[in-house]
Amino acid sequence: TTIADMEAVRNFMLKNYGYDTGSYTSFPSDEDNLKILARIDWNISQKHHLAVRFNHTNNTSWIPTNRSSSDVGTPFSGDRLSKFSMAFANSMYSMNNKVMSISADLNSRLSNNISNQLLFTYSNIQDQRGSNSAPFPFIDIMAGYKTDAGGTVTQTLEPYMSLGYELFSWNNAVNNKVTTLTDNFTYYIGTHKLTAGLSFEHQLANNSYLRNGTGYYRYRSLDDFLNGAAPESVAIQYGYNGNAHPAAQVRFNQFGFYLQDEWNIRKNLKLTAGVRFDDIIFNNDDVMTNNAILNLDFGGRHIDTGKWPNSNVQISPRLGFIWDVLGDKTLKVRGGTGLFAGRLPLVFFTNMPTNSGMIQYLATATTTYSNGVVQSRDDRLDKFAGRIVTDPAEIISLLGTPTSITPEQGTVPSSFAGVDRNFKMPQVWKSSIAVDYQLPVSFPMTITGEFTYTKNINAVMLDNYNVKHPDDTWSRLEGADNRWIYPKDFRYYSRKGNGVNLSDACVLTNTSKGYGWTANLTLNAEPVKDLNIMAAYTHTVMKEVSGMPGSNASSAWKNLYTINGPNNLDLQNSRFVIPDRVVASVNYRFFKENITLFYTGFSSSGYSFFYKGDINGDGLAYDLMYIPLDDSQIKFSSESDRAAFWRFVEQDSYLNS
Secondary structure, three states: OOHHHHHHHHHHHHHHHOOOOOOOOOOOOOOEEEEEEEEEEEEOOOOEEEEEEEEEEEEEEEEOOOOOOOOOOOOOOOOOOOOOOEEOHHHOEEEEEEEEEEEEEEEEEEEOOEEEEEEEEEEEEEEEEEOOOOOOOEEEEEOOEEEOOOOOEEEOOOEEEEEOOOOOOOOOEEEEEEEEEEEEEEEEEOOEEEEEEEEEEEEEEEEEOOOOOOOEEEEOOHHHHHOOOOOOEEEEEEEHHHOOOOOEEEEEEEEEEEEEEEEEEEOOEEEEEEEEEEEEEEOHHHOOOOHHHHOOOEOOEOOOOOOOOOOOEEEEEEEEEEEEOOOOOOEEEEEEEEEEEOOOOOHHHHHHHHOOOOOEEEEEEOEEEEOOEEEEEOHHHHHHOOOOOOOHHHHHHHHOOOOOOOOOOOOOOOEEEEEOOOOOOOEEEEEEEEEEEEOOOOOOEEEEEEEEEEEEEEEEEEEEOOEOOOOOOOEEOOOOOOOEEOOOOOEOOOHHHHOOOOOEEEEEEEEOOOEEEEEEEEEEEEEEOOEEEEEEEEEEEEEEOOOOOOOOHHHHHHOOOEOOOOOOOOOEEOOOOOOEEEEEEEEEEEOOEEEEEEEEEEOOOOOOOEOOOOOOOOOOOOEEOOOOOOHHHOOOOOHHHHHHHHHHHHOOOOOOO
């Protein structure tokens, strides 16, 4: 992107629309952080102690515009901010985070062998996006197109320039209110420490999220944009009945009960056994059934946007031990195994009401491509030629989409989300074994080795019901890379196929696929008084089906690098894992002062090679490249291409291994 083009667009927007794009050389980067903490400790009596704590934080940081996501037919194959593309400063957004929490902890010692803890907490967490931009549509300008001698026009599906109010930030806010009450009862009897507990949690999540809330346009080239050509895509999302701030809500209650026994079998051996029961009950009053969606038949499957997952009790038994082998604490062996249940960010649940078509509507008119060649184009795009329509109401009118809705009537948005009625919160089986050994030297020196293995019981993934499962009627690529080739009718519903403008119907569901392990070696030493040295190395392997790379259901489904498409996933390296990490520190205490030197080093989480464009016809540009074992598995159009390819492979340790 040239400075001249950035300046031309900036002046064009000021002259014709009075809109300030912001700078293209100076970007906001200021960060604010305010913290307030207060605490009261009250010894009510010798048996009862109460601690009350108040915490408030307010943080603001700036984030670049979204890399490449959109709600149009064919996504970008590049980033909006790269050496090939640029965005203006007012297309950045701020993340404003406010947290207020209160806790009250009552500890009671009822007798010499009976104690109780009663803990109450309340948290109000607000995450909201902001912008320096005035309300204005977000605009992507692509890198242009070429016409060959035969008249075939090939679009470059890469961004060249972006401007406007960031496309996912208008009316984007998440509010979470969490109330918990926990009671732990402890009873000491002989060599046993028995703990029984009850827990209750009420959580409310309110999520307002308008994608393309100020309008969205994508133009094929800079010349098209400056000369008033029709955009190749238009999108807007809006609330029904004129609601300028539509929001989805989810409420649930979680009940927990647990028992644990810490048994000192011998002076040098302790066994811990326990079991936990958890049940989450959602409030169906927060959602409505969209009958138009419910009536869609996805190969015998249906989606009801008016029902949360069924109540189900998750049982998590656990067993652990600590063994002082020699009885002098110089050699300890410890370990355990058990099931552990976790949580999923509630934004993945609010995706259903947000995108159900009952709160707000996502309207799109778009152009689709196959390898840059137009496959379909919405005729409504011609209505937007000659000028940029900046009034959201006028954009809606030109697209001719509904502005009111009833559950009985319903409507089918271009993309919506659901949750499997049998969905369960994430749960894993985790086992570990560790050895702590104090070396026989003249100063304290301990080495620890630990190994942990994790297997998914209920992992999380998304299943796009609108994408058909491959069958014998589908063709494959020929040769060693025999991935599926998607037919033109791979969707159950599409505007071109049966007049229903639906791209994605992503349903939150579970999979048991996935595992991982971690090996750690840590050394702690104090060679002289007040000098502490620590060094540790950790190697991690983690395999998963989906890392859920996005808070929106459609984005989290699309943004996966795959071979046969996001509905046909194999296990792959987790995108969030750090394979190798080294940490070391040296700390010296000098009188009342501490002098510390800290080091950390790590290998990157890995990378993948993928094809430019869409090789399998699934409409997504995230197709993993096939890496041939040798020259016999791949064909080239020329000898120079062959030589260049193998030179590149040989210089890369990942490709040539």
